[in-house]
Amino acid sequence: MSDPKPLPFVYQFLSGAIAGVSEILVMYPLDVVKTRIQLQVGSGANAEYTGIVDCVTKIVKNEGFSRLYRGISAPILMEAPKRATKFAANDEWGKFYRNAFGVQSMTQSLAVLTGATAGATESFVVVPFELVKIRLQDKSSKYSGMGDVVKQIVKKEGVLSLYNGLEATLWRHIWWNAGYFGVIFQVRSLLPKTESSTQKTANDLLSGAIGGTVGTILNTPFDVVKSRIQNTVKVPGVVPKYNWTLPSLLLVTKEEGFSALYKGFLPKVLRLGPGGGILLVVFTTCMDFFRTLQ
Template identity: 25%
Template sequence: MGIKGFVEGGIASIVAGCSTHPLDLIKVRMQLQGESNPARAAAPQPIHNLRPAFAYNSHSATLVAPPPPPATVRAGPISVGVKIFQTEGVKALFSGVSATVLRQTLYSTTRMGLYEILKVKWADPNSGNLPLARKIFAGLVAGGVGAAVGNPADVAMVRMQAGGRDYKNVIDAISKMARSEGVLSLWRGSSLTVNRAMIVTASQLASYDQIKEAILDRHLMKDGLGTHVTASFAAGFVASVASNPIDVIKTRVMNMKVEAGRDPPYTGALDCALKTVRAEGPMALYKGFIPTISRQGPFTVVLFVTLEQIRKVLKDY
């Protein structure tokens, strides 16, 4: 397999990443909805920004409490996408696509190629098959290594998708982060990225192989497009359920703005998780799940269908 596995996985990942990028952008925007900034909340507010505890009613000569602030309305994926299109233009739906290309080139090429190498290396010598437990372990290892390699592009992609920063492209984003926040900022949230990648890779690649093998062994379908689509969509669902909580925390940690002279909004992943749950409830960890599965499903389908076609083209090489 060697280099071939990296080439096949890399090409398939870039195609899948670019084709589903707008869905990923909507997911990031939804995950940031309702986020509070503890650093700003703790800072003293100007007097003109303070709401009075009570107001004087001249008609009844009594003090009455002011009306509560309006409740925050959570927007769904369609309304978020429409709002981005209306306020920022269609081009905004592809904000950070250069970072997606770099991320897939670094992260997905590494994880896909390494997984194939481990599959061959750890396969049963008699049957040639890889047991499910070994598939999961191979996915954990491959995902962790790939995430460590691709973290700078991941941070840049999240920030470019979130908006509010003046980045021309992924190289500009990485260079500005390194200059203003230090080189180590490129690995901000790396523990989350690695954990998420391990879970996604293990659940996505292992479940695809396992489901595909089950379909073929039971002669439910032939080894063709139908089998590939079925197995890949199921794998995308499994990966979405397993990874969404970590993905929410990763997005918020990577996107946080660290202001000079103030404590960062989050000191780490655990602090972010606790503050998110306390402020917004446990289900906040599944914010953006609909666009996550809406993106992860098509992404996984495009990934594996493209991968299978590339394997056919390159089978003689």
């Protein structure tokens, strides 16, 4: 497989931004459901939400339909730089590694390495937005909006607390992007060569959905503890229950069982599986369009 014609960074950034906003507008309610389920400590009969349908029903009934879009302002503002950084960093790191290792085209191992590095790069952009989103999505949230979250965090916890959960976010994004881009490369290589734009779109949708599913399987435990860490209000002199990733993984497993590390997996994979396909289709479509302008 030959690599497509490279484009300047600005086109990669714009394509990633458009892809990210498109995905969030379609799939956001599932993200709210995922966060609610991840934040609840009980399980089984003691759980407030027993599944996706139950969670959506209770949110709409008790809090109103608009609550399914609670906190979307932060993701909307985040999605452009987040997804733009994801795809642009993946392309730029891919160029760097190909030059560094002296290879002409991408390989399976380079696709995984490039994805992991792009995920780490992306993490530094998204942490404050993720923190605001988690605080707004929590059922007990008393914040009036995105600005109020930032104001209260800075006032009560300090400016650096806007990066609370950075370590967990790094783990989450490294694993997701390594799985996502690594699987996309492998699936694309196995699919028949496309003869039309319709076939190309179908291939991108399939490979992106599979990549998103694998990435979600790999990173969900880190996402669970990230949500717990970021929803914890830091109090001076008090060590948070959830503070660092690996100890938090062990703590959740000890107190709630291994399956608790996959709380919210179904709504997450329903979002990021198809969402991964949407991301790839929109991104590649935009990139193809920009190539016609060159």
